[in-house]
Amino acid sequence: MLIETDVNLKPYNTFGLPAVARRLVRIREAADVRRVVDHPDLGLAPKFVLGGGSNLVLTRDVDAVVLKVEIPGIRLLEARDDAWIVEAGAGVAWHDLVSWTLDHGYPGLENMALIPGTVGAAPVQNIGAYGIEVKDRLEAVEVMDLITGRPALLPAEVCRFGYRDSVFKHSDFGGLAGKSVITRVRFRLPRPWQPVLGYLEIERKMAETGITAPDARQVYGWICAVRRAKLPDPAVIGNAGSFFKNPVVTAEQCRDIIGRDPGIVHYPMGDGSVKLAAGWMIDACGWKGKTVGGAAVYDKQALVLVNKGDARGAEVVTLARAIQESVYGRFGIRLEPEPVVV
Known part of the structure; x- marks a missing residue:
């Protein structure tokens, strides 16, 4: 230690x-x-x-x-008839895990390629992209209790996963925030593999290439290309990826907003609710490229706030709050930040 x-x-x-x-x-x-x-x-x-x-x-x-x-290591824990069980240390870079699984013939995480962060943080936030969330691929989470020092293996069903949410983000009502540390994560990658293709960017790639039945490696390549085209590399310009959650509203609320803003990008959900594109709303309010001190709204994707080189946390928070007020004033929707503010 x-x-x-x-x-x-x-x-x-x-x-x-x-x-x-x-x-x-x-x-x-x-x-x-x-x-x-x-x-x-x-x-x-x-x-x-x-x-x-x-x-x-x-x-x-x-x-x-x-x-x-910083716990390292990736291994195939078990090969079942219906799934591969892959275990990774909490300190492994998430994208490195995605690449490793494909290199070793265990597809299923490719839609979440290039998401920044570590394996241990993935269940906390229930990260997701292009139709897949961690909860869809999670088998269990290994944690260490910060009071007793004892280990425990938590199956996915007790992790209380929601949209960018989990039991690891809350300290009340049995939440584990501040009470445990994730040390390893086990993933269940279904066999046989089936691609998840229901997003516009993927459909465009299929149309461009003429490939209507892509394999996992092709989907991975498309996702990487899409993300690199619209999201800044944190190694080049500081950022925390998507800064706001895409709000979920009722179908009635969505119809009301469409009546006022017919162009709003929205995605119907399986339960009848509708997910709205936060980036579209921020852009519609004219925030793309705007700055507060050293913090700015990325000029290629309004959902991303960036550090121009000398930003302080207070400037990022001030910019975020101004965007929230602007979007609320126009759409009646209060955007919720994804990052943790300390």
Whole structure:
């Protein structure tokens, strides 16, 4: 277990925002969590779990003990008749896991290619893209209790997954936020594999290429091309990916909005509700390219806020709140941020 003091967190959040961790512990195996719990100084101190920092807006220094999860490793745990069970360490980069599964012949995660962050953070946020969410592919989550230091294996059905939500994001009513650390994640990749193709960008790629029955590698390539064309690389310009959730409304609410804004992009859901494109609404309100200090709305995709190079967390928050008020004023919809603000 490695303990560091006064650590600059700018390299550890994809927004590149300045902040300092008073104490940081690198968690490189599950046993390190138990060592933290048993430590005379760290055990009772507040904890802050940090993965890839891709879903984080830092507005201040962090006094809590930062647990930087860096647990490595990917392996095929089991090959069933109906699925491959793949296990990955919480510190593995998410995209590296997606690539590994395809390289080894275990498709099923390709629609979520190039999502930034780590494997351990994926269930917390229930990440998803192009018709697939982590909950659709999750078998179980291995956690370590931050009070007792004991391990537990949680099946998917107890994780209370919702749209960009899970039991790991809440501290009340049995939530596990601040009470546990995800150390490993098991994925269930269905056999036989079936492509998920119901999104406009994928349909365009099918039309362009003439491929109507793509394999997993082709879908992966299309998703990577689409994301690279419209989303900035955090290694080049700081960002946290999509900053706002796509709001879900009733069919009646959607009809009302369409009556006022016929062009709004929307996606009917299986339960009768409708998902609205937050990026379209932000763009319609004229925010693309606008700035507050060093923070800006990305000029190619209004759903993404970026760091022009010297932004502070407070500027990102100010810009986000101004966008929320603008969208609410026009559409009557209150956008909800995806990143955690600290």
